Amino acid sequence: MSRPVGDVILEVDDLHTYCFTRWGVVKAVDGVSFSLRQGETLGIVGESGSGKTMTALSLLRLVPRPAARIVKGSIRLAGEDLLAKSEREMRAVRGRRISMILQDPQTSLNPVFTIGNQLIEAIQIHHKDGRGSLVRRAIEGLKQVRVAAPERRVADYPHQISGGMKQRVVGAIAISCEPKVLIADEPTTSLDVTIQAQYLRLLREIQQATNLALIFITHDFGIVAKMCDRVIVMYAGRAVESGPVRDIFNRPSHPYTQALLSSVPSMDEDVARLYSIAGQPPALWDLPEGCRFAARCPHADDRCRHEYPRAFSVGEGHTADCWRLEKEWTPRPFSASTS
Amino acid sequence: MDAAPVLRVDELTKHFPVTEGLLWTKVVGWVKAVDGIAFSVGQGQTLALVGESGCGKTTTAKLILRLERPTAGTVTVDGEDVHTLGGEALKQYRAKVQAVFQDPWSSLSPRMRVREIVAEPLVINGLASSHEIKERVAEILSAVGLRPQQADLYPHEFSGGQRQRIAVASALVSRPKLIVLDEPVSALDVSIRAQIMNLLVDLQRQYDVSFLLIAHHLATTRYMAHEVAVMYLGQIVEKAPTKELFTSPLHPYTKALFSAALPAHPDIAREEIILSGEVPSPINPPSGCRFHPRCPFAMRQCSETEPSPKEIAAGHMVACHLY
Missing domain, CATH: 1.10.1200 (Non-ribosomal Peptide Synthetase Peptidyl Carrier Protein; Chain A)
Incomplete structure (x- = not known):
């Protein structure tokens, strides 16, 4: 799956997209950064409400108005700042340079x-x-x-x-x-398995022929495993872990990524019992001040609850936002006994 | 599977008429949604039906739930043909067979409190006194991991996973023998799916209830089912104990279906069998073996004669001329 990848085509830095609603400010995207090269496939994984679709809509400046606004950050397409463009100029970008399925x-x-x-x-x-x-x-x-x-x-x-x-x-x-960048937002969830396989193969062929940069938005780690070169795992508006696809699967370092990976049943082996993450994601208008996963995390301590962790590097191009990584810590796979 | 099976399906067939005209309708063809399938589910066991849309798995579930009448064949629950039941026996059947559907946002009435939703099977079938009902509801709610105090809330006050727990509680309250699970986790978020799958597996052990699981996600069936049947265009093409089926699939369609499934790790490289085309229309299914137009191994006899199911290993049935 290793393809030659070209120059950086898209750079997103510290993107914040908030929705201003009657009930308060919904921090849908709260500081997401990534870059994308030509011919590369990036997966954005997360559950509903994690902000993955809002991230994609922000790239096209199509966030639902007037409620939602990009309040901070920058999006650069081939060096040009998309947030500085007028609506008219954006129309020449949508479909022509960044397109979406x-x-x-x-x-x-x-x-x-x-x-x-x-x-x-x-x-x-x-x-x-x-x-x-x-x-x-x-x-x-x-x-x-x-x-x-x-x-x-x-x-x-x-x-x-x-x-x-x-x-x-x-x-x-x-x-x-x-287009130079194609965003595919869960493109195969409504398709049958064999049709999905046909479609994914087609996308890959198109990518190889045109050197397209692909962003896959999905909740399915299977799609990530099959299609992506790099992955961002999103949780409650933040990119909690990002890195090359094999590193994420072999050395998931954020407890959320670990838990997600061990809560998915496998087709290839018998699993005695699935790990299941207790509780639910926090409400986006009432986020905890510390780590957003702390309430569901088996490792969380006081510091996690009060201070958002910074990103720690755990490998080449592989970072995770977790205080436990401050000290050298080899992540252990979850055991299924705690459910 | 020692005793008599809880559910037995024999030669089950459902053909829907295709009609033309508004007032003087005439039948111009038949959709062969389910065409002569047979299987059984033992007590405390799970049988999974897998296949793509249009393969007839939902119609099969409806036939078992008496939501459709079969064109031919029988559905037997606990030794009784469910489509000939009436009166008291029908009431008992309705307590014995329950269902959990895919989408807990539409399957729960928004105007009923959780207590009423969960108690409904008992109330309708007149199975218990009001005092007993209260106790049973509380017991079942805690069995599915909800607090008894939550019984007075409405469905909109719960998250997706909790709603599906309410649906499961409502299905379990009448102490059924069989629960039809129609895609019970596919509408839920990834981190919630494992909770519900574990819950269902636990409840099955605790209450010794049988499941008919309808799912398209193969890994889910591997985790939950004891036996898996693969359907294609209204017929069962292969059926085997779960482990056997996943380790040695035989039918070319099963192989293609498995190879199309997404890997659990980037290093898992499957032999890619990409099927050409799509599932043909069930109105005029292909002659002979229904899979032959898409089958990479099709021989001449495949288009002429329909393969009959053969038992290759213990409990492993396959309908294919290759074997």
Whole structure:
């Protein structure tokens, strides 16, 4: 899976996206930093409410307004500061340079337009061209995502094609303007297993052909294991651990990552008992002042509850936010006896 | 599995008519959702049905729950054909067979208190006095890890995992013999799934109840089930004890399904069998073996004759001409 990776294309530094609601300030993204190189695949893993989707929406400056605002940090795409751009300039970025695939193809396609028209719509915004050549581009786009008989399919409506096919069409729209960065937000959760495997393979082939930088947003460590080069684990708005994919699996260093990895059953071996994390994530409008995982962490002490840990380096490019790493500490796998 | 099985399904078939026209409808075809399947579940055992959408696993569950009537075949619970029941026997059946569904946000009534939701099977079937009901509800709530004081709250006051615990409590309160679990954890967050899976496994031991588990996540079935049946287009193509199936899958579809499953570690490299195309329509399923158009090992006889299930090892059935 080791591919040659190119220059840094996207740099996110200390990103804070807050939602200002009636009930208080929801700190959806609270200090997330990462960088992404061309041809690289980054996985952002977390549970619902961990801030992974808000991070992705922030990159496109599509956070739900007026409630949500990017309050701090910087996002640089090939050196340009996206947060300094006007709305008009952002429109030239969305779809053209950073593009996104959403979870449910059922709702991301418009039911009253043919798939050809929807592809053309996306292409047209960035490439002014005659109708005939746009249709040709649309057919070309469908061919790229391996839709059979694309000449006939362009005239189909979304309800006439299957879920897997729809997600391919969404993919075709996303890559139609040759973006540099593609964000895939749980792109396969609504697909069946064998169709998911087809789709993941397709994404990888497209990536190899175009040197695309991919961001995979997922809750599934299986997708991370299969697709990603590097991983960020998010918990309650913070990136609690990040590093190369093998390091994360072999030496998970944040208790949350450890617990998550040992709470997933395996297909390849018998597990006597799964570790289960007690409790639930904290409410984002009422975060504890210390480590956000402290209330559920079996190792937490007083300091964890009062002071947010800084990031400790545990390997090359591998960091985790946990006070226990201050002293040299080899993480032990969780035993299943505590449930 | 020594005594008589709790659930027995024989030659179960469900065909839905495909109709045309509004007032003068005529039947133009049949969706063969379930087509002659057979299995049984012993007391305290879990059988998992796995397969992709459209394979008929949910229809099978509905047939067992009496939510659909079969076109042919029988469903036997505790020795009685559930589709011929009436009167008192039907009431007993309804206490004996319960279900937990995927989405605890839509399966619990928002207008009922937890106490009422959990007690409902007892109240409806007239199984206990009001005093007994109160005791049973308290007992079951603590068995699923909720506090008895929480009985007066409404479902919206709970998180997803807790709601699924309420659903499980409601399924358990009538002391059922069989619980149909339809994707019981797939709507929950990853860190909560393990809690619910462990809870279900514990409750099964404690109450000696049988589970029919419907899931598409293979690792979940490996963790929870004693036996797994793989369905494709309305038929069971392979069935075996869990460990046997996961270590030596035989049917080409099972192999493809397993190879498509996501690895638990980046170093696990599976032999990738990527199936071409999608599951064909169950309206006109392919002739012979239903899997033959997508099967990498298809031979000529596969398109002509339907393979009959063969027992390859103890309890390991496979329907494929290769064996």
